[in-house]
């Protein structure tokens with residue numbers, strides 16, 4: 001018996017799904033949906049439950065609680081191979097004795113497509129992933145990035161309506177990762193497939209996704225568009241996991257001001273009373289000269305420069321305040337010799353709009 005939802009149903013809907021192993025809870029009861037054509041990334045530290053969610057969606061693992069709906073249909077009891085889902089794995093999982101053509105043709109063969117149609121489809125996807133002249137090679141005669149592209153080709157060749165990718169770029173070097181990210185994005189745009197992607201790399205998640213689902217210890221910490229996670233993190237965990245952060249425990253001291261336990265004063269754009277923490281992103285700290293420090297020291301910090309590191313387009317400066325606490329500022333690198341050096345006294349200021357308030 002399978003329940004059918006309306007035509008406007010999301011492509012994937014998880015309704016209270018949970019997974020336990022003995023008395024260990026790998027995934028607490030979780031609800032979320034993935035829209036048709038959406039690119040959703042599960043992001044989070046090792047062991048937070050990302051692969052568990054993917055395996056529950058694919059059917060590789062059975063749920064302990066809850067229901068899974070795909071395209072409006074309850075598939076909780078439907079076997080993995082009947083769910084119409086494609087998988088791309090981190091370790092490529094290519095068949096070593098088969099050449100590239102046969103690897104990619106395999107999913108069509110087992111679905112009994114006619115021979116001529118198989119050849120057409122395989123050549124079409126190999127062209128899409130830029131491997132037209134590699135048809136006859138065996139996997140061991142390919143680079144890691146090329147093998148990964150064969151893995152993707154083998155997945156998209158039979159046009160699954162959903163593709164699940166578990167750390168597909170984990171084994172590749174930085175340049176190849178960047179290049180493959182662009183290819184995955186392009187494929188997603190061209191094919192309009194719904195993709196659920198797993199990574200523990202925050203940059204990759206922000207770059208690829210329409211929606212990021214941040215996981216912490218088997219729970220969803222926050223789900224939303226990348227910019228929402230960056231600019232409005234739900235809590236300290238989200239703030240620290242995505243991007244760099246300057247975080248302060250604060251109490252309200254009236255007049256719309258907040259004071260940290262170590263004496264820094266913050267004025268947020270909107271008045272706040274319940275918030276317990278303040279976040280200011282490093283790129284929002286402007287380095288200013290001592291004369292420009294406002295009286296009262298609101299929305300400013302001063303400290304002795306610890307490290308200055310030139311990281312290409314950005315220069316990152318860490319500084320230590322008199323109480324020993326450190327903060328980090330990032331600014332676009334200037335060609336002219338850096339104005340600050342270790343041991344200098346550094347003053348920074350930020351705008352009210354850049355004071356982000358957190359509840360916990």
Ligand SMILES: Nc1ncnc2c1ncn2[C@@H]1O[C@H](COP(=O)(O)OP(=O)(O)OP(=O)(O)O)[C@@H](O)[C@H]1O
Pocket residue numbers: 021024025026044045046047048049050051052053200
């Ligand atoms: N078959 C199993 N038996 C017992 N515990 C398991 C099993 N599979 C996974 N777990 C546990 O469930 C938790 C979540 O695992 P999961 O594989 O989802 O993590 P992950 O977020 O994908 O981590 P990683 O980034 O390391 O791949 C982990 O603590 C893991 O040890």
Ligand SMILES: [Mg+2]
Pocket residue numbers: 050051052
């Ligand atoms: Mg995993």
